[in-house]
Amino acid sequence: MALASILLLYLMIGLLAALGSVTITRQRFSPRTEQLFYSLLLIPIAALYLAFVDYFQSPASLRIELWAALAFVVMGLLGTRFSLLVIVGYALHGGWDLVHEIVAHQTASAGNPSSLTPIPLAYGVFCAAYDGCIAGYAYVRRHQWRT
Helix, strand or coil: CHHHHHHHHHHHHHHHHHHHHHHHHHHHCCHHHHHHHHHHHHHHHHHHHHHHHHHCCCHHHHHHHHHHHHHHHHHHHHHCCCHHHHHHHHHHHHHHHHHHHHHHHHHHHHCCCCCCCCCCCCHHHHHHHHHHHHHHHHHHHHHHHHC
């Protein structure tokens, strides 16, 4: 019950963070600048997993995390030009976050080492909620971003 409460709390925080991001960027940025912002924001979001590799001292997961981060960097950079890659990038990153969350709970309960980096409790749920909302927002705004 406590874990469910924590996960629900972080889900709500992720949704509210996305709502705040969307509200601020829509008011302050032109559509083109907004696309650039969300495209380039995907890069440091993906790089956080490299920080987790170091923090949790998980060198076995460095290779897979580097490849994933590189893929999201490429999607972020190309997303500055192609709005579809912003949508795909955030959707995939949200899935990546959920995979980390599920694997973290499975390996913690089984006591087995994982090939993925451990993450803080409920971080994957928070990020998946945020990323999913931003992917949906990018989908809605894709026509304005093209003009």
